[in-house]
Amino acid sequence: MRIEPRPHGPFRTRRRVSVSVELLRxxxxxxxxxxxxxxxxxxxxxxxxxxxxxxxxxxxxxxPDWAAxxxxxxxxxxxxxxxxxxxxxxxxxxTGAALYVGSRTSGIPIAGKRLAWLGLIGFNLAAVLGTITxxxxxxxxxxxxxxxxxxxxxxxxxxxxxxxxxLVKTVAERVExxxxxxxxxxxxxxxxxxxxxxxxxxPQYQFGLGQVAVQGFFxxxxxxxxxxxxALGVTYYAxxxxxxxxxxxxxxxxxxxxxxxxxYPIIGAHHFEFTPLPWWFQTLAIVFSVGMLVxxxxxxxxxxxxxxxxxxxxxxxxxxxxxxxxxxYYFLGSTxxxxxxxxxxxxxxxxxxxxxxxxxxxxxxxxxxxAWGAIYALLPRATGKQPSALATGLHFxxxxxxxxxxxxxxxxxxxxxxxxxxxxxPFISSVDAADPYWVARAIAGTMMFLAHIIFAYNVFVMxxxxxxESGKWVRQPAKRAAP
Amino acid sequence: MGxxxxxxxxxxxxxxMNNVWSIVLASAIVYGALTVFMAVIPGTVLSRTKxxxxxxxxxxxxxxxxxxxxxxxxxxxxSQVVRPLRQDxxxxxxxxxxxxxxxxxxxLSDHRNGPDLTNIGTRQPSATWQYIHxxxxxxxxxxxxxxxxxxxxxxxxxxxPNDVVVTVPPSYAPSNGxxxxxxDDARALVAYLKALKQxxxxxxxxxx
Numbered sequence: 001m002r003i004e005p006r007p008h009g010p011f012r013t014r015r016r017v018s019v020s021v022e023l024l025r026x027x028x029x030x031x032x033x034x035x036x037x038x039x040x041x042x043x044x045x046x047x048x049x050x051x052x053x054x055x056x057x058x059x060x061x062x063x064p065d066w067a068a069x070x071x072x073x074x075x076x077x078x079x080x081x082x083x084x085x086x087x088x089x090x091x092x093x094x095t096g097a098a099l100y101v102g103s104r105t106s107g108i109p110i111a112g113k114r115l116a117w118l119g120l121i122g123f124n125l126a127a128v129l130g131t132i133t134x135x136x137x138x139x140x141x142x143x144x145x146x147x148x149x150x151x152x153x154x155x156x157x158x159x160x161x162x163x164x165x166x167l168v169k170t171v172a173e174r175v176e177x178x179x180x181x182x183x184x185x186x187x188x189x190x191x192x193x194x195x196x197x198x199x200x201x202x203p204q205y206q207f208g209l210g211q212v213a214v215q216g217f218f219x220x221x222x223x224x225x226x227x228x229x230x231a232l233g234v235t236y237y238a239x240x241x242x243x244x245x246x247x248x249x250x251x252x253x254x255x256x257x258x259x260x261x262x263x264y265p266i267i268g269a270h271h272f273e274f275t276p277l278p279w280w281f282q283t284l285a286i287v288f289s290v291g292m293l294v295x296x297x298x299x300x301x302x303x304x305x306x307x308x309x310x311x312x313x314x315x316x317x318x319x320x321x322x323x324x325x326x327x328x329y330y331f332l333g334s335t336x337x338x339x340x341x342x343x344x345x346x347x348x349x350x351x352x353x354x355x356x357x358x359x360x361x362x363x364x365x366x367x368x369x370x371a372w373g374a375i376y377a378l379l380p381r382a383t384g385k386q387p388s389a390l391a392t393g394l395h396f397x398x399x400x401x402x403x404x405x406x407x408x409x410x411x412x413x414x415x416x417x418x419x420x421x422x423x424x425x426p427f428i429s430s431v432d433a434a435d436p437y438w439v440a441r442a443i444a445g446t447m448m449f450l451a452h453i454i455f456a457y458n459v460f461v462m463x464x465x466x467x468x469e470s471g472k473w474v475r476q477p478a479k480r481a482a483p
Numbered sequence: 484m485g486x487x488x489x490x491x492x493x494x495x496x497x498x499x500m501n502n503v504w505s506i507v508l509a510s511a512i513v514y515g516a517l518t519v520f521m522a523v524i525p526g527t528v529l530s531r532t533k534x535x536x537x538x539x540x541x542x543x544x545x546x547x548x549x550x551x552x553x554x555x556x557x558x559x560x561x562s563q564v565v566r567p568l569r570q571d572x573x574x575x576x577x578x579x580x581x582x583x584x585x586x587x588x589x590x591l592s593d594h595r596n597g598p599d600l601t602n603i604g605t606r607q608p609s610a611t612w613q614y615i616h617x618x619x620x621x622x623x624x625x626x627x628x629x630x631x632x633x634x635x636x637x638x639x640x641x642x643x644p645n646d647v648v649v650t651v652p653p654s655y656a657p658s659n660g661x662x663x664x665x666x667d668d669a670r671a672l673v674a675y676l677k678a679l680k681q682x683x684x685x686x687x688x689x690x691x
Binding site: 064068138141168191195205208210211212218266271272273355427428 | 518564567582
């Protein structure tokens with residue numbers, strides 16, 4: 001099915017403009033520009049910091065004696081890498097984008113700006129304190145993505161709630177007739193994550209195996225109910241905007257929303273297959289992991305069908321290729337997640353580096369690429385400053401080749417690890433088998449980190465860089481305030 | 484706000500799912516219910532799992548060692564769960580629910596860059612081996628990629644009578660000939676590792 005643009009729909013005004021859509025500038029209040037820029041700049045700082053840590057970690061596999069200080073040790077830095085990419089980089093970048101998209105699709109400036117600023121401060125404060133405490137060896141437990149001690153996680157929940165309130169306020173005060181589908185996803189993401197974070201904080205039902213059940217729920221939902229929802233919401237805005245055409249199907253978007261919401265929370269136990277968690281509980285998780293194909297294929301299919309026939313526009317754009325890769329990894333990474341959940345494959349791949357490959361296919365290939373696509377799509381429209389095509393191209397190819405090599409290397413490494421165990425070889429043979437692929441991973445990681453340095457430079461150009469108002473930009477006719 | 488904004492402002496649709504509070508409420512109710520069913524209730528029920536007969540709470544020193552284990556992030560490479568699969572039986576018998584009754588925060592982990600430690604106290608009972616391994620894993624396992632933990636040891640020119648002195652191969656020893664003395668943290672960690680022993684599932688046990 002195909003929804004024709006409504007006469008006053010959010011994408012209509014661009015249709016007759018013949019210049020590249022990226023040359024259009026949104027009519028944005030200075031404080032909204034400052035908000036989006038600040039979210040993006042601090043997020044970029046955390047991307048650089050967290051992936052510098054990740055890079056250091058990757059070199060510790062081939063060189064375990066290198067940087068043998070407690071503050072640079074693998075066990076402490078690993079949680080810093082994951083938490084800072086999650087809550088520093090991806091959360092801040094996508095929250096900024098979600099607020100901006102909320103404002104554009106509501107036809108008004110961001111409402112509740114003070115809430116948004118406080119949210120930004122909260123995210124950064126939590127990430128700083130979390131980094132310091134983890135490096136001192138102070139944590140809540142080796143519980144992935146909730147290693148921060150309770151009071152830091154409380155700051156994080158407050159930051160999510162404050163930013164979410166700013167988004168809800170913006171959409172509530174809108175002048176556009178309908179709530180655009182992007183805001184379903186982003187508002188949902190904030191609501192789910194507040195509930196999830198509070199549920200993960202309460203200790204009363206988290207002893208021994210009970211905590212294992214909660215951890216399976218938490219670690220998967222932190223990814224799927226937060227980053228996935230924000231990234232999909234932002235894509236539902238950025239993709240049609242950049243392509244200058246409506247989304248292929250609004251109904252598929254709604255289907256994706258509800259199926260994601262109902263299926264995702266049930267699949268957490270697939271992280272603990274063959275453990276003493278109840279067998280039926282694990283089976284239920286596997287069944288719904290298959291069910292996840294519905295929202296994943298609905299979402300990625302919807303995006304690809306929107307792109308169909310417009311590859312020339314994509315080729316000429318510097319933001320769209322990031323979204324194409326992001327959607328492709330959404331499809332591949334999530335489908336891989338379904339396949340990985342089957343017991344026959346888990347028996348080999350569980351505990352191996354295959355999992356780390358999968359997490360980078362999704363958190364990096366999908367989430368991070370969508371965040372980049374959104375930033376390259378939104379930020380120049382707000383600030384009127386564009387990065388150079390060369391720098392953006394370098395960023396794109398280094399990151400794309402880097403993450404693909406990374407995922408392939410660890411998928412092979414993980415498979416070999418699992419097979420040596422299944423063959424009954426001594427444990428150390430799994431280390432020896434994975435060793436060359438760890439070197440490959442470190443090289444791939446270096447490419448990814450170089451891409452981040454170029455991205456940081458581009459963000460600087462798009463925000464703090466010199467003005468580019470010299471006829472290069474086509475100011476959008478200020479016919480209407482929205483979007 | 485131009486005339487165009489005026490065209491739409493009177494027609495803002497706030498019915499059904501076009502009311503932002505409908506989205507907030509529907510999301511909260513559906514997800515809240517799923518959180519209760521998939522996390523709170525299973526967590527509550529499983530938190531009450533009875534200990535496997537024969538398991539004991541950790542001593543104060545072992546408990547401190549567990550804190551070191553958690554703080555240093557050992558679980559990012561070492562699991563503590565044996566699956567009922569042939570390749571896992573080298574680590575011990577399959578884990579059962581009651582094994583985790585005294586295990587909070589849980590340390591099952593989903594990583595095995597290093598071997599499983601569920602039953603390491605039985606499989607490697609030597610404290611001496613553990614100390615050398617913590618000082619430099621490559622002194623005892625050539626191809627190991629485990630980090631060194633020199634900060635769990637003090638270098639002393641002269642050791643005291645109660646010190647645990649670690650003797651390592653000459654090529655791994657400090658060049659000035661100082662004695663490697665285990666700190667209280669190291670002693671606690673090794674005590675914890677030695678306490679990681681599976682209790683057998685016999686008659687009257689949890690395997691029944």
